[in-house]
Every structure is written in C-alpha cells, then in structure tokens.
Amino acid sequence: xxxxxxxxxxxxxxxxxxxxxxxxxxxxxxxxxxxxxxxxxxxxxxxxxxxxxxxxxxxxxxxxxxxxxxxxxxxxxxxxxxxxxxxxxxxxxxxxxxxxxxxxxxxxxxxxxxxxxxxxxxx
Numbered sequence: 676x677x678x679x680x681x682x683x684x685x686x687x688x689x690x691x692x693x694x695x696x697x698x699x700x701x702x703x704x705x706x707x708x709x710x711x712x713x714x715x716x717x718x719x720x721x722x723x724x725x726x727x728x729x730x731x732x733x734x735x736x737x738x739x740x741x742x743x744x745x746x747x748x749x750x751x752x753x754x755x756x757x758x759x760x761x762x763x764x765x766x767x768x769x770x771x772x773x774x775x776x777x778x779x780x781x782x783x784x785x786x787x788x789x790x791x792x793x794x795x796x797x798x
Contacts (some may be wrong), residue, residue, distance in 0.1 A: 676707075677699070677701035678701050679697055679771050679772070679787055680700075680772050680790070681697050681770065682698070683695040684794045684795075687795070687796055688797075688798075690762075691761050691796075693758050694743045694755055694756065694757050695738060695740050695769055695794070696771070697755075697756075697771030698751070698752065698753045699722060699754070704728045705729050705775055706729065707775055708728060708773070708774050708775075708776060709747070709754040709757070709771055710722065710723075710725035710774070710778065710779070710782075710785055711723040711724050711745060711772075712771075713769045713794075720770065721736070721783075722736050722759055722781075723735075723739060724743055724756060724775050724796040725779065726745045726747055726754060727778045727782065728749070732777065732778055733745050734778040734780060742760050743756060743759070743763070744759075756769070761794075761796045763798050764796075765796050768791040768793050768794075769787045769792050772787060772788045773786065773788075774786055774789040775783065
C-alpha cells in the first residue's frame, strides 16, 4: 500500500525558509514521479514542482522558479521542497503526490496523495 507523509510545515515570517519533506513507502519508486501542489481555501490545487525519481528531472511552476527547489533522497525514499524567500501569498496547504512515469504539472495524473501540511507565512 502506497503511503505519502508530508512534514515540515509551520509558521514562518516573510523572507524566511522552510523545507518540506515527503516520505514515500509501499513499493519501489524508480518508475515514479513526485509532485508538490498547494491549495488555498476554496481553490483548486495548484502545481508547485515535480521530480522524476529515476533521473531527477525537475519541473517547476514558472512563478516559483528560483525560490523553490525540489530534490530527492533515493536512499530515504523522500522528496524535499526547499522554499526560500517565502511570501505571505505562499500560505497554503502543501500536498505531495505520486504518479507512475515522468513528471507533470497536471494534478489529475497523480494517483496517490499525502494528507497535506500547512505552511503559514506571516508579514
């Protein structure tokens, strides 16, 4: 059974940094990709970044390039989202998700989802 567990969210001041973790378990993930999405209240989930497990190929939302970095630790089956220079508008629930094959920004392509972690950026 595939399980994704996010951690690392919390409260941070604008300009600060947070690192989110997504620990995956339940199978071998060499042919999978992990994506990070975020969701504002009452809005659809928004793509943040994705990484292909096998070759480390990364994909980012254009608006977040340069501030957010996605990476993976194969030995720990964990994907990270490093978020720097955080802004108040980054406040959201962040989800990691898993799909077979390569990275994509389409949330509908991801079959497995974590429970989400709240990130709150104060001014």
